[in-house]
Amino acid sequence: MCLLARASVLALKCASASSFGPESCVSWFERAFLRSSERGLCFGFLRLSEYSCARACFWVADLKLRVVGSSKAFCARASFEFGLDNTSNTLIFNTPNTLTIALYLYSLLHLLSSTAATTPPYTPTDYFLLNCGSSSNAMSQDGRSWDGDATPKFSPSNIGTTSSPSTATEQDSSVPGIPFLTARIFTSKFTYTFPVSSGPKFIRLYFYPANYSNFDGSKSYFSVTAANYTLLSNFSAFLTVSALVPRQSSLVKEYILNVRDTQKLDIAFNPSPNSYAFINGIEVVSIPNNFYIKGDRIPFLGIQQPVYIQQSAYFDNNTALETLYRLNVGGNDVSVNDDTGMYRTWHQDYVYIYGAAIGLVPHLEVPIRYTNETPNYTAPATVYTTARTMGQDPNINLRYNLTWIFTVDSGFWYLARLHFCEFQPEVTKENERIFSVYMNNQTADQEVDVIHLSGGNGIPVFKDYVLSVPPVDGLQSKVDLWLAMHPNVNSKPVYADAILNGLEIFKLNQSNGSLAGPNPEYVPLPSKQNSKMMLLVFAIAGGVIGGVFLISVIGFLIFRHRRRVRDSGASVVKSKSTKTNASSLPSEGLCRRFSLAEIQSMTNNFDDELVIGSGGFGKVYKGLIDGEETTVAIKRLNSMSKQGAHEFWTEIEMLSKLRHNNLVSLIGYCEEGDEMILVYEYIENGTLANHLYEINTSGNICHISWEQRLNICIGVARGLDYLHTSTQQGVIHRDMKTTNILLDKAWVAKISDFGLCKMGITSDFGTHVSTDIKGTFGYLDPEYFMTRRLTKKSDVYAFGVVLFEVLCGRPAVNMRLEEEQCSLALWAQHCIKKKKLGQIIDPSMRDQISPLCLTVFTKVANKCLNNNPNGRPTMADVVVSLECALAAQDQQGYTSRC
Incomplete structure (x- = not known):
């Protein structure tokens, strides 16, 4: 006897997001009625709670359900199978028991929602995949179909005489066969032409620098141009791959270009002299208009300038970009098929985390509600449902920065897009989590409140910033770009924490249309012995990461109990x-x-x-x-x-x-x-003293520019401010001097030598620490020297001496000078009083300093040397003043408000 059961289920049918908007939709399984006469089995009404669709609004439609089986099968089977009949839109399954039917309904719900979620919200108008060196179409591992380039569809008619197809002599098992197995080799200029519509495009170039027949991959150098932009110049894929971290055998270079009304896109490969060019694959994908290049003003990342100084840059469709980093922060890699229709790859961020404090990585499968400002193709929902936060302990959070480091080319402007979304249930209102964002020693945002920016929990938002990475000594080189986040508790938020969900970093073309940077230095493969050690390290790292994940989950569960910020400050x-x-x-x-x-x-x-x-x-x-x-x-x-x-x-x-x-x-x-x-x-550029007045091994003083000196001073001031304010007590360095200020290869200042550090006072009745006198003559606070009362203002005094060393290019104490000039602090104060400061300015700087900048700089330096500690500024005040000095230097002619 056959068991027949019927169920009429109201399902969700996707409607166009453009027609209905990304709104929350309440849907019902109005009736899921299953009846079995033999088992007396009945499911009544099931309600699906509010279902927020991130990509579209859903309507209710019918889905027919058919149950087939027998009493014998019913009793014998403990599992069930189901399949979708595409011709009749009917789900068919064999019925087992009550539990599995319940599981089926649960799975059906997830099937419906996930089916809708996998529909890309954006469909590109132009989409080309070219498998270079191949004469036929082929399917890649990700299921995408690639065209061979042997036909004249995209290639010139003389392709057979101006280039040659080739296959890699050895194929690394980690490298996908399509499009990396074959390559097109050029010994002279060669141009591909793609018929495209106008508008912005992704161009992705695929390189596998292996050895090809008669061609050594390590000896290939060439340039690539497209749409009047230079994408690569004398480029070596071999050197570039050797420097990748983690180590890879292939790479993809991604660019964003705007195609005007020419209706075609030319991509040209030009070998360097006595060399050759090659390409394995080319991808061209349309991008929504005004998405990355929005044609409006974008704030400069950085300094808190006076309000009358413009802090934004204008980028129009004449700007080209190179994608350097696209990260799913706190989450796993996101493949091209899981992107929003533009076939972007999102990588994990753990490789770029700086230091041991990596924070927590919460993850919740919550509905993401996109908006007109952040449309559903901005980033996949998985980017916004994962994140990296600082941790569950506010005391620890207030003592460190959550920091990432990226390698970039100096001499370019960069666009940084930070993706935010508050998805944790504890953060639903404004002023619950507020944090500051810093990039390359500059303040990008003093107060980021994601709920305030987005409008609510589960609503994504992104912010763009532009920063300049100047050339080092006038030359392009590989340098570090820092991104750091720190809690801002000025408004007393509920949680002392920061959050980041996603990050994209782009290089902007120079005025000559070039995006090309220098090749990195060759990094040899590790020896077999080192390779074994690396395997061990990776194995250990895998265990650590797993442990961190478990700790993250536990930490998240106790989030609300242990991360409250006390009104009295962090203990x-x-x-x-x-x-x-x-x-x-x-x-x-x-x-x-x-x-x-x-x-x-x-x-x-x-x-x-x-x-x-x-x-x-x-x-x-x-x-x-x-x-x-x-x-x-x-x-x-x-x-x-x-x-x-x-x-x-x-x-x-x-x-x-x-x-x-x-x-x-x-x-x-x-x-x-x-x-x-x-x-x-290891800090590459030594001490600040080395570059101000000490003689190097060549017998010369390594002078640095005035603007570099200003940025170094700002960095040191920020470091001291962090020491003084990162804990309730604060930390007093007690030995601040130019020989304890180190400069890395990007000229970022690093305070060193903490052996004499002292914790500040915590008592409400005390303002100082009584201690033995330690430090360096020339930098000692006079009151500390006389009374042994050590305060944070003792560091401020020493930093004032450092400022005058920077300005004057001489040490704090020089016993070879006349008595009144021996002490730089006393001599500088004397010259300011007599209005003779020009006499002691470093001669190499006199023509570099604007008058307004000099006024602001000497004013704050002189305040730091006030004999009365109460008359000295805090380090936070010093930071602001120095930033004003830098603004005045950059904007001559403005009246200072500092």
């Missing part, structure tokens, strides 16, 4: 004792411990040839770690040094708790026998 764990035992450190797990044997190996047994500096602590050596992939600075305590175990452990404790772009990063330490050694990140 601080009391300083640990200075025992020479790593387990006593609060930084355990954040700071790496090296053996003495490892240190000796890094330094070639402390070879003096590797010494790069020395100080009161001891000698500093240059070394390599992690299979000689990472350069570090190794500071070894001299047994004769006045500094000892206390300073050693103080520095470890401080740098393990504090993270900031303008503080040097501690990688690890060694404490074995009588040896006490610190291992830092």
Whole structure:
């Protein structure tokens, strides 16, 4: 006897988003009535709660359901199968038992919603996939069909005489066959022509720099132009691939160009002299108008200039972009098929996270409600339902920056698009999570409140910023671009936290239409021994990442219980004792411990040839770690040094708790026998003093420009402000001087040497710490020297001396000068009072400083040297003043309001 059951189910039918808008739709399974006479099985009314569709509004339609089976099958089967009959729109399944029918209905709901969700919200008007070097069509692993380029559809008619198809002699198993297996080789200029509509396009160039018949992949250098733009110049795919992190064998270069009314797009490949060009694949995809290049003003990333100074740039359709990074922050890779119709790839962000504090990665499958300002093709919903936040502890969050580092080419402007969406149920109102955004030592946004920007929970929003990365010494080079986020608790938000869901970084073309940057230096493959070590490292890293994910889930569950910001400010764990035992450190797990044997190996047994500096602590050596992939600075305590175990452990404790772009990063330490050694990140350009007045090995002073000096001062000021305000007590550096300011390869300032640091006072009745006098003459606060009362304003005084060193190009103390000139602080104050400051300005700077900038700069420097600490500004005030000085330098002729 057959069991017959019928169900009439109201399903969801997708309607056009353009017609109805991305609104929330209430839908019902009005009736899912299943009846079995043999089993007495009945499902009544089922309601699907409010269903927010991220891509379209849904209407209700009929879906016929047929149940087939027998009593024998009904009793025997413990699982069920279902399939979709495309010809009749009928779902057919074999019925098992009550549980599986319930599971079926649950699965049906998800099937309907996921089917709708996979429909791309954008359909490109132009879409071409060209498999170069192939004579036939082929299907790639992602299911896309590629045309061969042997036909004259996109290629010139003389393709057979001006180029040659070739196949890679060896195919890396990690590289997809299509389009990377074949290539088109050119020994002279060759042009592909695509018939396209007008408007913006993605151009993606696929390269696999392998060896092809009679062609060595490492010897290929060529240029690529398109639509009057230079995309690549003397480009080496081999060198570029060798420097990729993580290591890859192939790469895709993505560009955004606007095609005018010519109705065609020419992409030309031109080999460099005595070389050849090649290409494996070309992709051309249309982009919605006014999406990336919106034709309106975009705010400059950076300094808080006076309101009358314009802080925006105008980009129109004449601007070309190169995509450098597109990240699904806190989430997994998003493939081209899971994008919104433009076939973009979104990568994980963990490779670019800086430091040990990587935050948490919450993830919730919540409906995303797109808006007219953030349409449904902006980014996939999965980008907005994953994120990286700082963590569940406000005390920790307020002591570090959530930071990413990216390699870019200097000498270009960059567009950074940050994607935000508050999807955690705890954050639904304004002023619940507010944070600051910094890029390359500049303030992008002082207060970002995602709920305020978007209008509610589950509503995505993005913000664009433009920043300049100037050339280094007038030359293009590879430099670091920093993105950092930090809680802003000025308005006392509920949570001391920051959030980022997605990130895109684009390079903008120069005035000559070029997007081409220099080739990176060749990075050789690791040896077999190192390869085995890397496998071990990746295995360990996989376990760590899994652990972090578990911790993230746990942390998210206790989100509302442990992340409340106290009105009284963030409390601080009391300083640990200075025992020479790593387990006593609060930084355990954040700071790496090296053996003495490892240190000796890094330094070639402390070879003096590797010494790069020395100080009161001891000698500093240059070394390599992690299979000689990472350069570090190794500071070894001299047994004769006045500094000892206390300073050693103080520095470890401080740098393990504090993270900031303008503080040097501690990688690890060694404490074995009588040896006490610190291992830092290697800072390429040495100390600020080296570039102001100290003689280098060539017998010259390495002068830096005035604008560079201003930016360095701003960076140091921000670092000191972070020390003073990142904890309730605050941290007093106590030894601020130009030799403790390091400059990395991008000339970003890093405060170093934290051995004399002191925690500030926490008592409501105290304003200072009584302590022995320590520091460097020439920088000592007069009141601290006389009374032993140490305050944050002692650092301010020392920084005032640094400012005058920067301006005058001379050390804080010079005993070879006349008595009244020995102390720079006293001499500078005397010259300001007598209005003779011009006499002591660095001669190499006199023609570089605008009068208004000089006035603002000397005003704040002089305030820092006030004998009365109460008359000195805070470091936050100093930052603002220096930013005004930089604005005045850039905008001559404006009246200062600072």
